Amino acid sequence: MSLPPTLSKFLSRYAMAVDSFMRDHVRGMPETLYKAGMHLVRAGGKRLRPAIVMLFARALGGVEAEYQAIPLAAAVELFHNFTLIHDDIIDRDEYRRGVPTTHVVYGEPMAIVAGDLLHAEAFRAIYRALDYGLEADVAARALELLAWAAKRVSEGQALDMMFESTWDVTARDYLDMIYLKTGALIEASAAMGALVASGDESYIEAARQYGRLVGVAFQIRDDYLGVYGDPSKTGKPVYSDLRRGKKTILVLYALEHLPSEKAERLKSLIGREGASEEELEEAAALIRESGAPKYAMDLAMEMARNAASILDELPIEDSRAAEALRELASFVVEREK
Amino acid sequence: MSLPPTLSKFLSRYAMAVDSFMRDHVRGMPETLYKAGMHLVRAGGKRLRPAIVMLFARALGGVEAEYQAIPLAAAVELFHNFTLIHDDIIDRDEYRRGVPTTHVVYGEPMAIVAGDLLHAEAFRAIYRALDYGLEADVAARALELLAWAAKRVSEGQALDMMFESTWDVTARDYLDMIYLKTGALIEASAAMGALVASGDESYIEAARQYGRLVGVAFQIRDDYLGVYGDPSKTGKPVYSDLRRGKKTILVLYALEHLPSEKAERLKSLIGREGASEEELEEAAALIRESGAPKYAMDLAMEMARNAASILDELPIEDSRAAEALRELASFVVEREK
Incomplete structure (x- = not known):
């Protein structure tokens, strides 16, 4: 599925705003460090997380809130890219977004530091939101949300690694893990947008729930694409999750x-x-035979529907932004890359 | 030299407060992740950086400011320990504080994530300062200081790595690098203390200068101890800097x-x-013959004196805390570990 029309327009506008913020603020010496840090950022990415921040801000607070959300949107994207750099080192992944990963190009030590730099830049961007008119107490809440997500992401990453060396993992454990590893940051993204738009805790809580559902659904789709996706679209080598023995919900x-x-x-x-292509194809066929792909995608689609319905209960100020958030919920479970 | 008397009393009191904060806030699941994160924290350390935060807060603002500084002091210590975990991976160091390093005990992937966790916990501690009565705008400034230092530390770490593979490094380059890698965090520590005590920019600037001088002097002493220190005191293997070809000011x-x-x-x-102990002893003797140890320690001591004299210009509210800061400036250049 290609990008839905309303979402598509917002995504390209937001990508420009967020990329421009990152270009202006993520700079310094030595050049190699900053090039390593921005390597994956420059290689592409859909900028879905920053779009969630900005769409929630706009849907609930209009264009002024949308503007104030730019630094928080950039913070989330920088944080996300930091996790990709470190994950790729840990997973020994060599390709992402169709390019060699950061540690492959710059070496592992520089990639570790480049990830640390983006982690720091993410928090620095929160402070910069004051220049965009955000009040200090709102910035402090945004700091709390990003730091909370950062803690959860570390926990999820640790669990993900620990699951690789044991068969003692249930589907429930898996869902808890991907909530931490992927869902928490998307939850924080939605919450930050609602926070900038309004101090109302019930709206922030509703946004969190949207983010949580979309985040977990997104990861289920990711795991699905890792086995049944087209590598020319996903930019990742086929079957690498199976080869590594990742305990995804499919498995x-x-x-x-x-x-x-x-x-x-x-x-x-x-x-x-050392598994051959044929052996991994056989594994993929066995998984399909079990009904796992249908089960997983049904689950993800139900989550996406529930996420979209949350928007019906919120006082929407900008209906196009709300429409884009509905489209985004469907898109994450229907995307091919 | 053992710890000076006034400093010593503050250090042990502050270590208790900061360790207790870290124990209460740095917790979660999976247990292995948190144990890996706290491995070096538990192994010891002098807690000099948090003491600088709290001493500046007390010297300029009295005991109320000192109390509010606890979360910021913990933030700096958590951040420092995050950098140690990642530095040890990068430098392949196997011992620190007399124990095997984090990646040796928990493996490299878990150590990367444990470092990332402490990085996140450091920023989370800044937010927690609101519970200690810190105003949101002051917390936002503290966020700026920590994020600024985090960016500088990444830059310093990258330069440090790049210097290892070239002879084209001057003593000036080296001093710039250690300012970034070590000085900036100590500068931010002093500034945070002054910030909590007072909004006066000139006091914050003076504190920064103290931190900058003490930080660089500290690192020069560290490099000195790396060659001429007693491994049973430093907790680090002898000559590892020489073996790795670190371009310290001595070299x-x-x-x-x-x-x-x-x-x-x-x-x-x-x-x-593969260098033998004898070859490295010869290298250490050649360095001594050049006059480098005397030059380096004279430079460090001058910085320490200048740092101490900055306190004379500040409106001191608590003279014992100021005395401890003077002692600390001398201590960093006279310490044996």
Whole structure:
């Protein structure tokens, strides 16, 4: 599915605003450090997280709130890119967004520091929001949200790593983990937008819920695309999750629902660096046979629908922005990349 | 030199307050992640940076400011420990504070994430300062200071790494680098203390200058101890800086001042993983022969004296805290560990 029309217009406008903020503020010496930090940022990305910040700000607070949200949107995008750099080191991933990953180009030590730089720049951007007219107490709340998400993301990343070396993981554990690793930052993004638009805690809570659902649905789709996606679209090598033995919801559901012989066969095929393309294709076929892809996508779509319905309960000031948020909820579960 | 008397009393009291804050706030699941994050924190450390925050707050603002500074002091200590975890990965250091480093105990992936967690916890602590009665605009300024230091530390770390693979480094480059890598965080620590005590920009600027001088002097002493220190006191293996070919001020001064034959000999001895103890002893002797240790320590002591004299110009509310800050300036250049 290509980008829905209303969302598409907002995305390109927001990407420009956020990229321009990042270009202006993320600079310094030595040049190599900043080039390493901005390597993946420059390689592309849909800028979905900053769009969620800005769309919530606009939907609930109009164009003034939308403007004040720019630094917070940039903060979220910088933070996200920091996590990508470190995740790629940890997962030994060599390609992302169709380019070699940061540690492949700049070496691991520089990539560690480049990630740390973006982590710092994300928090620095929160302070810069004062220049955009944000009140100090709102900036302090935004700091709390980003720091809260940062803590959760570390926890999710640690769990994700720990799951790789054990079979003792349930689908529930998996959903909790991806909530931490992916959902929390999207939750914080939505909350930041609502925060800038309004101090009303019930709106912020509703936005959080939207972000949580969209975030988990997004990750389920990501895991689906990791097995059944087209590498020329996703920009990631095919089957790398299976090769590494990631316990995604697809794998966990399949192991629970396949007859034991086939489940054992699936276990024996995944999680081996040396597995052949044919073996991984067989694994993907076994997973499909279990009904896992349908189960996972049904679950993700239900979450996306619930997220969209949250918008019906909010006092919408800008209906186009709310429409884009509805489109975004569907898009994350229908996207091909 | 052991700890001076007034400083010593403050250090142990502050260490308790800051450690207790960290114990209460840095918790969560999975346990392994939090244990990895707190591994070096628990192993010891002098807690000099948090003491600088709290001493400045008390010296300029009395005990109320001192209390409000606790979360900021913890933020600085958490940030410092995050940098240690990542630096040890980058430098492949296996011991610190007399214990195996985080990545040696928990593996490199977990150590990367544990560092990221402490980085996040540092910023989260800034927000928590609101619970200690800090105003939101002061917390926002503290956020700016920590984020500014975080950016500088990344830059310094990147330069430090880049210097390892080139001889084209001057003593000036080195001093600029250690200002970024070590001085900036100590500068931010002093500034945070002054900020909590008073909104007066000239006091904050004076505190920054104290921190900058003490920070650079501290690092010069660190580099000195890396060659001439007693490993049983420093907790670090002897000569590891020489073995890795770190371009410290000692090495740079020696290369500039030794006759060319001896300078070439020195170059040939350092920066080789396989160098023998005897070769590194010879390198240390050549450096001493050049007068570098005396030059470096004279420079550091002058900085420490200048730092102490800054306190004479400030409106001191608590003279014991000011005395401890004077002692601290001398201590950083006279310490054996």
